[in-house]
Amino acid sequence: MRAALPAMLALALALAGGAAAAADLPSLPFVSTTGKAQTWIAPDIAVLYFETGAQHASAEQAGAELGELSGAIAELLAAHGVADADIDGSELAKKKVNLSVPAPDGSTAAYLMTRSYRVQVRDLAHLPDLVAALLARDHVDSLTASFDRTDKDRIDRELMEQAAADARANGTLLAQSFGAQLGPAVAISRAPLDKLAPALLVPAGPGTPALPPAQPIKAYTVPPALPFAQAVTAVFRLKEPARARTR
Structure with missing residues (x-):
């Protein structure tokens, strides 16, 4: 019995430590999502x-x-x-x-x-x-x-707004899947374009023109369209859905 006391004491301390760690977790959880936006525009x-x-x-x-x-x-x-x-x-x-x-x-x-x-x-x-x-x-x-494009800054701003809206929409769907509601964003970062998956710049349908490389080329021919893309990562606070009032 005496030999079992140290093991029981260690188990009790571990359980107490686990309870303390759980108590330190935020009462309102978070969700991280990404949003992407892309377009193809003829160069000018x-x-x-x-x-x-x-x-x-x-x-x-x-x-x-x-x-x-x-x-x-x-x-x-x-x-x-x-x-x-x-x-x-x-x-x-x-x-x-x-x-x-x-x-x-x-x-x-x-x-x-x-x-x-x-x-x-x-x-x-x-x-x-x-x-x-x-x-x-x-x-x-x-x-x-x-x-x-001479209006590249405007294109990038519009794509950034669309990517942010896409991130919020993805976060809303993810939160609803777990019975929660999406709260305010607490962290936002712009994803670097060199880290984007190649699929982001794949044409969305058969009507989209074939895209040349975005880097300088030696063909000297004007490409039909140039790819532009933006991506963001956002962290949202989750909130429980509003409960119906009882009379």
Whole structure:
């Protein structure tokens, strides 16, 4: 009997500790839900990235040739409806390179001057001819294109509101499944888009256009639609359903 006393005492302490832990639990439980919203919208702007360069044994001559090339690029862009304000060619680079084959004057090194461009094309109807003209020019390299919406902030705000409403609707259904009512939100967080399941961006039906990658592409063709999505996680307090009054 004496040997059993320590075991009985330990059991009693464990039960008492369990009761104390249960008493610490909140009287009003919580539920966590997620909400998602997505849409596909045709792009209304393109951004072209490319580089131009000139190389010469003389740094001054390389700079002069790059200046002439930059002037020709400016004329080309203007001819295709690109405004000066949409052209960023301020990034210049200069470096000395070793020549694999000596130049006619015998020099084995030269100066390479490059200019990087970022060009916004607001009229997508001009894009095919503009890209063709750039590809046809010498000393134009690394041409890539990306597409977006000029009203992206508005789209994201509307999707965020829809995702929040979806989270509340999901929480309401979950609470009702357990005979409770959904109370106020006590915590809200925005789910990072890189953590969203791929299924979020899967077209909802056969009428939805095929979606290209959202990253910059080299096809230069305007995609039929771009995917936009937002997701939120919310924690709601649960409340018991109102009881009917008794007379």
